[in-house]
Amino acid sequence: MPKEVLQRSEKEGITYFFLPRWEASNLVGHGFSSRRGGVSQAPYDELNLGYKGGDRPQDVQENRRRFLNIWKKKKQDLFYGEQVHASKIILVDEKILPAGYGELCAADALITREPGVVLGAFAADCLLIYFLDPKTPAIGLAHAGWRGTMLGIAPGVVRAMQNNFATRAESLQVLMAPAIQPYCYEVGGEVLQAAAAARWKTDFVFWPGKKKNHPYLNLPETNKNMLCRLGIKKENIFISKYCTHCNPDLFYSYRRSGGKMTGSQMGIIFLR
Ligand SMILES: [Zn+2]
Known part of the structure; x- marks a missing residue:
């Protein structure tokens, strides 16, 4: 069993997680709640940290x-996508910044190279994926x-960073936050059908399940592939x-709460 990559910390009464090597680099601030x-x-x-569940x-x-x-x-530093389970990626640049902080319509991923701009995302089982190009630098x-x-x-973010920042894939670093892990993530027909039709189908990692046609989906390994x-x-x-x-x-889980939203974790990252 590989060692956990994240370190747990407490500050001002809050428990959160971070990747020690990024923290030590002084290049970015980041965390997962x-x-x-x-x-x-x-x-x-x-x-x-999410508004969607009715809190x-x-x-x-x-x-x-x-x-x-x-x-x-502060909240004025924070930008995040509406998160509609789609693939729209928004570049937060000098054109977006004057319009103000907060939620960006229909986006599920953001990229930027503006220092101080905080990118945020929310999840309660879904996987948050952080990207750091230390050369440009960009996130x-x-x-x-x-x-x-x-x-x-995920590949869309890499392409967007390559196109906008000339990011090189070989220098890109990626962090995948706590999420629902495969042995808890049984999926059914809807997911299998979509996977079979997906452009990335050969990258999907399913583990055999207890029931026929209900395998476990490994989100992190799929995205890694x-x-x-x-x-x-x-x-x-x-x-x-x-x-x-x-x-x-430690964590909110959409699936554990029976498909009800009882709260969200939040991930953030910004260039120092
Ligand atoms: Zn689990």
Whole structure:
């Protein structure tokens, strides 16, 4: 069993995770939240950072303020996609910045090379994928559930960084955050049919399930295969082993809550 790549930390009462080598580089600030340390009431307790599930907006706001404050960042620094399980990627540049912070319509991934701009994304089982091109430097952050994965959101981010920043695949570093892990992620016909039709079908990693036609989907390894195909080095892909579904004390899980949204983790990254 490989060692967990993320380190757990606590600041201002909040538990969160980070990749030590990125933290040490001083090139980026980044983190992935847990559910511990916020003000939300049950069933959203405690650090719900997403508005979608029906939590009190003022609580989500306060939670976001606390989380961003770990890096001395404010909501005015934060950009994130609407997250519609599609493959639209938005470049946050000098054309977007004056329009103001917050949610960008229909996007599931953002990229930027503007220092200080915080890219954010939300998940409660879905996989968040962080991208760092230390040479340019430039960053990206993608939300990849099974739909986004099938649509190639991760390879799309690599292409977008190559096109906009002349990023080289061989220097790109990738972090995959805690997500639902394969042994908790049984899928059915809808997913299998979509996978069979996907452009990236040979990259899909399914584990045999207990029931016929209900295998387990390995989201991180599937995305890793796609990224390696584009020339990203295996040793530059860091995958967390934390399962959001198996750790109710630490993480929200859409599937564990019976398909109800009871809160979201948040990932952020910014260039220093
Ligand atoms: Zn699990």
